[in-house]
Amino acid sequence: MSDRLFVATRKGVFTLARAPGRVSRARPRWQVARAQFLGDNASMVRPDRRDGWVYVALGLGHFGVKMHRSKDRGRTWEACATPAYPTKPEGLDEREPNSQRPIPWNTELVWALEPGHASEPGVLWCGTLPGGLFRSRDRGASWELVESLWRHPKRPGWFGGGAEWPGLHSVCVDPRDARRVTVGVSCGGVWQTGDGGRTWQQRAQGMRAAFMPPERAYDPDVQDPHCVVQCPVAPNVFWAQHHNGIFRSTDGSASWTEITGKPSSFGFAVAVHPHDPDTAWFVPGISDEHRIPPKGKVVVSRTRNGGKSLQVLSKGLPQAHAYDLTFRHALDVDETGERLAFGTTTGALYVSENGGDSWEAASEHLPPVYCVRFG
């Protein structure tokens, strides 16, 4: 059971602690215990349950992307290395397919940060804009670009979805095998290695892109999975919140089946129950062109039967004129599957301690929330 929440926002990193004893509306259960990196744009925060270290990625407006790490669960921080791209080969002409602007070989944003396999202490994976995947073997003291994916002939075809450049936002390390890693790319589908990153295969077969001409709707290379997660106890099961739908795989991402969301299929975030592959949560918005909650009501949708049906959960959430959107990393579930938290673009943070049946506002006045993680 996690009693601590890390929240990365547009203007700082906040740590919330669960208060013991009686609580009231004036004294909520979850309270801000620390406010750090105040004023700085924090795209990602990631506690590592293996050793208690915590990592933060900042996007400093003038000075670029920077990373920090904490050895004491967020009390104190030190600067560590930031993933950096190798020198771009002279004369190489790579252009983002939509804008036709040259792809920068530069870390524009840290968009994924995941601890490695349990058998590989100190290993971290980092996904970035413009699409590079990096690995650290020393807790962020240094990073190496996974060249096999960056130099894959299909990679220059990746394109921006919402962002200016393509981005690698999801990293799933198979708990059965450290060499099997699955990543999600907006826009470029789902890629998997079974040999520790030497070779990669496209794994988005079955996903459908409503934003493409019909003849290319099922092209795996153009898919826009907003977020991909893998069930720890049933690693053949993946869930993806995609640009225009929810998708589920039960065969290790070899194929995907579309599920219609409720009250809508659009959204960014997805969380899977750590002990039940059939249970997953989503935070829906209306659609691509209306990135606000349906009818001004903030809700979470949950399935408990592998997507055959979804329940709309609203108890404790604002149900009138609420225009909160939840980004892809701003929903998390703890290791019990009972505690969930999500943050929003309007600075609200909601926590549930009963699997989503009811929610309490921990704060409604944070900066826009990018990432929420129990730890």
Added chain:
Amino acid sequence: MPRVTFTTTIQRHVTCPPADVPGRTVREVLDAVFAANPAARSYVLDDQGAVRRHMVVFVNGRQIADRVTLTDAVAPDAKVYVLQALSGG
């Protein structure tokens, strides 16, 4: 020797005192500064060694023209300022 002075806003992240360094181009001057203060390099230059999009470099009051390969000339008594651009917010 040219004198390189950094914006005060960078000091919160990485200490960058004014430095008198040798060099005849912006690249040579900044390389000399960062050789002594490697942590500061990535705050000013991107992964490819170009000036970051929201940073600006002035030599004797004139903004440099070559932000990619940093070939602008620097006189022996030049004053070089490394500042944040207003575009960065």
